[in-house]
Amino acid sequence: MSVATHLGIELGDYDARIRTFIPDYHAMIAAAAAAVPPAARTIVDLGTGTGALAQQCLKQARRAHVVGIDADAGILQLAARRLGRRATLVCGSFLRTRVPAADAVVASYALHHVRTRAAKAALYRRVGAALRRGGVFVSVDCHPATNRTLARRQRELWRAHLQKTYGRADADAFLAAWAKEDVYVPLADEIDLIEQGGLAADVIWRKGSFAVLSASPRR
Numbered sequence: 001m002s003v004a005t006h007l008g009i010e011l012g013d014y015d016a017r018i019r020t021f022i023p024d025y026h027a028m029i030a031a032a033a034a035a036v037p038p039a040a041r042t043i044v045d046l047g048t049g050t051g052a053l054a055q056q057c058l059k060q061a062r063r064a065h066v067v068g069i070d071a072d073a074g075i076l077q078l079a080a081r082r083l084g085r086r087a088t089l090v091c092g093s094f095l096r097t098r099v100p101a102a103d104a105v106v107a108s109y110a111l112h113h114v115r116t117r118a119a120k121a122a123l124y125r126r127v128g129a130a131l132r133r134g135g136v137f138v139s140v141d142c143h144p145a146t147n148r149t150l151a152r153r154q155r156e157l158w159r160a161h162l163q164k165t166y167g168r169a170d171a172d173a174f175l176a177a178w179a180k181e182d183v184y185v186p187l188a189d190e191i192d193l194i195e196q197g198g199l200a201a202d203v204i205w206r207k208g209s210f211a212v213l214s215a216s217p218r219r
C-alpha cells in the first residue's frame with residue numbers, strides 16, 4: 001500500500017501532516033540523527049520516505065552519503081528533491097534489498113511495517129552484518145509498554161495529540177485504520193529482537209509509546 005493511501009493524505013502534504021500524526025516527531029528525528037557518528041561516510045536509511053531523518057543525518061555527518069531504501073516510488077521523488085546528490089535512492093523493500101556496508105543504519109517510523117517478528121529478527125541480523133566497526137543502528141518508532149495499563153495510557157496520549165488537529169472521532173478513526181496495517185512491538189520485545197541480530201541496544205529517547213533506540217554490534 002502506498003504511503004498516501006495508508007495515511008489517507010496527499011503525498012505532497014506528508015511533511016506537514018506527519019507532525020500532526022506523531023507527537024514530538026522532530027524531537028525524535030533530532031535525537032536519532034545525533035546518535036549517528038559524525039565521521040560516518042555511509043548511512044543507510046530504511047523506509048526513507050521524504051528523507052527527513054536522512055537530511056538530519058547528513059547535517060550530523062558532514063562527509064556522509066545516504067543510501068535511502070523505500071518501497072514507494074512517489075515518496076522517493078520527494079526525498080530526491082530534498083537530499084540531492086548526497087543520496088542514492090533505491091526503490092524496493094528493505095526486507096529484500098541488500099543492506100550495503102555502512103557506518104550507520106537508521107530508520108524512522110518505518111519498521112512498524114514489518115509484519116512478523118521473524119522478519120524483524122532477520123532484518124536486524126542483516127543490519128548487524130552490514131555495520132562497520134564503530135557503526136550504529138538507530139530506530140525511531142512506536143513501542144508501547146508491556147504493561148497493559150501503561151500501554152493504554154500511552155495510547156490516550158497519542159490520541160490526545162491527534163485530537164488537537166482532528167477532533168475525537170477522526171483521531172479514533174486514524175488509530176483504528178493504522179492498527180490494521182502497523183505492528184507496534186512493545187519496547188522490551190523490540191530490544192530483544194535487536195539483540196538477536198548481534199547488537200547491544202540502548203533507549204536514548206522515550207516519551208509515551210514512542211522511543212528512539214540505538215544499537216551497536218557486540219563484536
Ligand SMILES: C[S@@+](CC[C@H](N)C(=O)[O-])C[C@H]1O[C@@H](n2cnc3c(N)ncnc32)[C@H](O)[C@@H]1O
Binds near residue numbers: 003
Ligand atoms: C511513515 S513513513 C516514514 C518515512 C520517514 N522515515 C519519516 O520519518 O518520515 C514509512 C515509510 O516506510 C516505507 N516502507 C514501509 N515498508 C517498507 C518496506 N518493506 N521496504 C521499504 N520501504 C518501506 C513506506 O513506503 C514509507 O515511506
